[in-house]
Structure formats: C-alpha cells, structure tokens
Amino acid sequence: MSDPGAGAPHxxxxxxxxxxxxxxxxxxxxxxxxYREDAYLPFAHALPxxxxxxxxxxxxxxxxxxxxxxxxxxxxxxxTLVPPERALFFREFREPDAGRAEVxxxxxxxxxxxxxxxxxxxxxxxxPDAEGTFTLMGGSFRALEGAGAALPWWxxxxxxxxxxxxxxxxxxxxxxxxAASAERSRGKVRAVFDAVNERLRDGRPFLVGDxxxxxxxxxxxLAAPLxxxxxxxxxxxxxxxxxxxxxxxxxALRGExxxxxxxxxxxxHRHARxxxxxxx
Ligand SMILES: N[C@@H](CCC(=O)N[C@@H](CS)C(=O)NCC(=O)O)C(=O)O
Numbered sequence: 160m161s162d163p164g165a166g167a168p169h170x171x172x173x174x175x176x177x178x179x180x181x182x183x184x185x186x187x188x189x190x191x192x193x194y195r196e197d198a199y200l201p202f203a204h205a206l207p208x209x210x211x212x213x214x215x216x217x218x219x220x221x222x223x224x225x226x227x228x229x230x231x232x233x234x235x236x237x238x239t240l241v242p243p244e245r246a247l248f249f250r251e252f253r254e255p256d257a258g259r260a261e262v263x264x265x266x267x268x269x270x271x272x273x274x275x276x277x278x279x280x281x282x283x284x285x286x287p288d289a290e291g292t293f294t295l296m297g298g299s300f301r302a303l304e305g306a307g308a309a310l311p312w313w314x315x316x317x318x319x320x321x322x323x324x325x326x327x328x329x330x331x332x333x334x335x336x337x338a339a340s341a342e343r344s345r346g347k348v349r350a351v352f353d354a355v356n357e358r359l360r361d362g363r364p365f366l367v368g369d370x371x372x373x374x375x376x377x378x379x380x381l382a383a384p385l386x387x388x389x390x391x392x393x394x395x396x397x398x399x400x401x402x403x404x405x406x407x408x409x410x411a412l413r414g415e416x417x418x419x420x421x422x423x424x425x426x427x428h429r430h431a432r433x434x435x436x437x438x439x
Pocket of ligand 1: 179180215217230270
C-alpha cells in the first residue's frame with residue numbers, strides 16, 4: 160500500500176482507535192492535508208507525544224504552524240486550509256453568528272460530556288477480554304498501515320500478553336473505569352443522545368444549519384466507540400463481534416435517530432484519504 164503521508168510536512172501522533180484522534184484525522188483528511196500518522200499503543204504514545212512538544216494526551220499534530228495539542232485546535236487549524244464555505248466552524252460568517260455559536264457550543268458539549276463517557280463504557284466492556292482487545296488493537300493498526308501506523312515489532316501475542324495486564328490496570332485507574340462510573344457514563348450518553356434526537360426531530364439534515372460542521376463531525380467521531388461505524392478508518396469491530404452488553408448497547412443506539420445520523424455522517428462525509436481504503 161502506498162504511504163499517503165510520505166514526505167508530508169505534518170505528523171499526527173495517535174492511538175489509532177482513539178476517538179479524539181479520529182476526530183482530528185477526519186478534519187485533516189477532509190481538508191486534504193498531507194500528514195504521516197505515527198500511531199502507538201496506549202502508554203507507548205506518551206513519550207513521543209511529549210517529545211514532539213505536546214502533552215501526554217493525543218492527538219498531537221506537528222505542523223509548520225507549530226504543535227497542536229488538542230483535537231479542537233486541530234479542527235480549527237484544518238479550517239484555515241479550506242475555503243470559508245467548507246469550514247467546520249462556519250467561518251463564512253464574519254461576525255459572530257447564531258449558527259456559529261451553536262456549532263461551537265455543541266462541539267464543546269460533545270468533547271466534554273460525550274467523549275469521556277463513550278470511551279469509559281467501551282473500555283469497561285472491552286478490557287476484561289484480552290483476546291478481543293488484542294484483535295481490536297491489531298485491526299486498527301493494520302487498517303491504518305498505509306498512513307504509517309505499523310504494528311510495533313513487539314506486538315506479538317506473547318509480548319502483548321505481558322504488556323496487557325499492566326496497561327489495563329493503569330488504564331482502569333487513569334480513566335476511573337469501574338461499574339459505577341460506567342453506569343454514570345451511560346447516563347451522560349443518554350442525555351447527549353436525547354438532546355441530539357430532539358434536535359433531529361424536525362428532519363434537519365445536519366445538527367446546525369444546512370451543511371456539515373464541527374458539531375456533526377465531533378458527534379459522529381466521539382459516539383463511534385459505541386456505534387462502531389462500518390466506515391471508520393480504524394476498522395472497528397462490527398457490533399456482532401462486541402461483548403454482549405456492548406453489542407446490545409451499540410444495536411440500541413444505532414437504532415435511534417442520533418445513532419443513525421452519526422452512521423450517515425460516516426457514510427456520506429468520512430471520505431478516505433488517498434492511498435487508503437475506507438473502513439480498512
Ligand atoms: N481534549 C483532548 C482529549 C484527548 C484525549 O482524551 N486523548 C486520550 C486518548 S482518547 C489520551 O491521549 N489519553 C491518554 C492520556 O491523557 O495520557 C482533545 O480533544 O484532544
């Protein structure tokens with residue numbers, strides 16, 4: 160497979176299946192920005208992210224304009240590279256406008272409430288199953304291989320078995336993943352999905368205005384861990400391959416207007432970058 164990021168002036172440091180990384184990747188792909196993706200396993204990502212001038216969380220984008228350490232900043236950067244009428248934050252409105260303020264408010268709501276909640280629920284169900292996690296991680300790296308996300312040489316089953324229990328305990332502690340917090344996160348997902356269902360009740364094609372915005376992209380990307388869209392470039396497992404509780408939740412959410420909306424955003428607006436096939 161050709162490397163679409165070869166010689167690229169941008170470097171995106173990721174954990175390949177991370178939904179905040181996918182949010183940034185989607186915006187860069189959409190803006191046609193050439194970049195190389197340097198993908199790491201959780202914890203292996205922290206030092207490269209720091210060395211690049213970021214902090215320990217990813218995505219980090221190293222660009223000629225500097226180092227961007229947050230997915231929202233990366234979306235705003237991508238907006239400087241597209242014509243105003245395609246900007247994710249509705250840059251065509253020069254003055255602060257109601258639509259633009261709505262996009263900003265929704266993007267922030269999804270970042271703060273939806274992203275941490277979908278991640279916690281997904282990990283709560285996935286991490287107890289080492290084999291399933293191995294398959295997910297390996298699949299994501301392979302799907303993004305053309306973008307530079309080669310599997311680390313030590314990611315054989317033996318090494319993974321040694322690495323995984325330690326990584327899992329640290330992840331559980333760092334993200335405070337347990338049954339009670341997963342239940343609270345379900346409540347947050349419920350509230351966000353209710354709000355999006357309500358917004359879509361009038362049949363609107365997008366969350367704000369009449370075109371795709373940062374609100375649509377952020378909702379779809381950050382809901383993805385619980386919706387497992389077929390068109391996700393990190394090749395998430397289909398619902399049928401998820402642990403049973405997570406499968407039931409994915410199927411229920413996919414059946415709601417908000418879930419169907421996010422899947423449609425993936426189908427219609429998540430175009431693969433050159434040199435990489437969508438969904439794998
Ligand atoms: N507000 C940040 C959140 C990024 C984030 O939570 N990244 C996670 C991966 S999904 C991470 O790197 N966690 C590891 C850490 O914080 O050390 C953004 O939008 O970029």
